[in-house]
Amino acid sequence: MDYLWVLVAFVFGFGVKQLGMPPLVGYLIAGFGLNALGVQPADSLDALAELGITLMLFTIGLKLDVRALVRKEVLVTSLGHTLIWVVVGTALLSLLVVSGIGAFAGLTLQAQLLVLFALSFSSTVCVVKMLEEASELKTRHGKTALGILVLQDIIAVAFLVVSMGKIPSLWAFGLLGLWAARPLLFRLLNRAGHDELLPLVGFFLALGGAELFSLVNIKGDLGALVAGMLIASHAKSAELYKALMGFKDLFLIGFFLTIGFTAVPTLDMTLTALALLPLLALKFVLFFVLLNWLGMSGRSSYLTSLALTNFSEFGLIVAHLGAEHQWLPESWLVIIALVMSFSFVLSSFGYRRAHRIYAGYKHWINRFERPEAHQGVALPAGADVLIVGMGRVGKGAYMALEKELGGRVFGIESDPERALALRGEGLNVMAGDSDDLEFWEQVCKGHIELVMLALPSQIEMRSTLEMLGLAGYRGKVAAVARYEDERKELLRLGVDVAFNYYSEVGSGFAAECGHLLPVPSFQSV
Known part of the structure; x- marks a missing residue:
């Protein structure tokens, strides 16, 4: 039974x-x-x-x-x-x-x-x-x-x-x-x-x-x-x-x-x-x-x-x-x-x-709402890359890009306490919701060239992409996915680049270790 x-x-x-x-x-x-x-x-x-x-x-x-x-x-x-x-x-x-x-x-x-x-x-x-x-x-x-x-x-x-x-x-x-x-x-x-x-x-x-x-x-x-x-x-x-x-x-x-x-x-x-x-x-x-x-x-x-x-x-x-x-x-x-x-x-x-x-x-x-209650996120001048979701994947991407782009990288985190802690570490991060249309309308007024979605939920990914479309965003979008079917779905929804981070970990690991091998041996592999 x-x-x-x-x-x-x-x-x-x-x-x-x-x-x-x-x-x-x-x-x-x-x-x-x-x-x-x-x-x-x-x-x-x-x-x-x-x-x-x-x-x-x-x-x-x-x-x-x-x-x-x-x-x-x-x-x-x-x-x-x-x-x-x-x-x-x-x-x-x-x-x-x-x-x-x-x-x-x-x-x-x-x-x-x-x-x-x-x-x-x-x-x-x-x-x-x-x-x-x-x-x-x-x-x-x-x-x-x-x-x-x-x-x-x-x-x-x-x-x-x-x-x-x-x-x-x-x-x-x-x-x-x-x-x-x-x-x-x-x-x-x-x-x-x-x-x-x-x-x-x-x-x-x-x-x-x-x-x-x-x-x-x-x-x-x-x-x-x-x-x-x-x-x-x-x-x-x-x-x-x-x-x-x-x-x-x-x-x-x-x-x-x-x-x-x-x-x-x-x-x-x-x-x-x-x-x-x-x-x-x-x-x-x-x-x-x-x-x-x-x-x-x-x-x-x-x-x-x-x-x-x-x-x-x-x-x-x-x-x-x-x-x-x-x-x-x-x-x-x-x-x-x-x-x-x-x-x-x-x-x-x-x-x-x-x-x-x-x-x-x-x-x-x-x-x-009360006049003083309205919340907004003001992006700093000069921000070119916006990383949405500052968990382990998002933070890792931020640290890697910051070496190349410096202050042109900006992070958004939905958890206000985590955003505050990351700012304490010297990262350029603010609290905000990725599925907030008003936030994306503000983004479109700036010069963001690339939005990187490092969100943990596929449902949240879909909602965010929908808000990006409604706000009229015309820049590039990259996203991470846990599974291959999710990666393909993100591509169908208009994402320019979608990474399956489970498989990409292996590629990244190999790239990091390449210098440990003699050049001829590594090339033969």
Whole structure:
């Protein structure tokens, strides 16, 4: 039966990917399809789902800056959005209750408040996958979205404590001592090396943190998040993050499948879920207004809000708890599972087109920002080569070209902290997003002759090339690719030179070593 889940998940995930949709849409369809066929889930599927969530929160912790949680755009937006959402949403939901349509008929005020509270949260799983796909976890809007998600998780834990009467034990205060264990954890990471022990250390810390928090009656997922945050500043945290990515994504397939096993939906439940979908517009507007009011730029506010415009898996926990205590009819557990699944599909589609939409409506979107909030990148005079993405590949290209061109080489990095660190090393680097149309419009006003794309994601490459075209860039473009099919795709999209850097490493290595051989011998080779 385990093979059946793998087979069906692969078939549907592969099928929707060929249609240009995210594979998670296929996994959701697979779960509901298996449930409709009468397939019963085993405990192993739930265990995979829980492990996927635990690893995801641990990897979020590896990328999270604790200071981001107390920034006004995170703290005020999280609390303000939840309060306004419940009040305004309940007023809108009451109109449907009064109408007596379908499952809305007879819904008590207590049940309405519970439904709106369940739908107030955004999906950590969905948002993180979208941001990872676009390589935007380190951008300003990515960090803001992650901070809001973490605070929502804390609000969720507080709700569970109050509603279930599960008060943390006195031993929970001992968790404050985890900070003192950081030097020991750092030594453990240093000695783990770079092979299979490194991801195993990640599992140990993620599961250990979850288990430790569970022992003192605190939601275990929060422990995995804290464990990641404890070692986020370590030099190997990025390497550990990459080592766990494949495991996390694989186990999260179990999570998407389990959503479909909630129950078999009826037509009435499906129509009720569809009637709730327009609330997504309210969620987006509230986030957008609050973030603009708090001083974020129109673009950052728009991207953050769009990423958070979905319903959370936490809604299932709230609905299940409400049904157990008879606060909510059991049918609403299925309805919330459906509306959450629908929101995942819409959110995944919408965010893949986020930068294209902004390019078309940027003047209207930016009307709502404060005058001092607008962000821009001013390129220095004399810059001829622009390297986009200052990771290992981009930085290596920068250092090589700087020897020849000096100050005519310029770098752009989406992570503001990394950009600051590189400037500290004396590199000519500024923070900016590669898929920002306004940035490329500014580039076109200068004399950039060559743009070199050293971005980690093929999706981000496509988006950047699209923005270059919309901005009217006429210079040369070079890019790197991980695989041969990606390299060919970049060439089809108009890149002048595309390097498969796995194969180019070998050529570069040979060129660097050529002088070690006698000239005749080397030439004969």
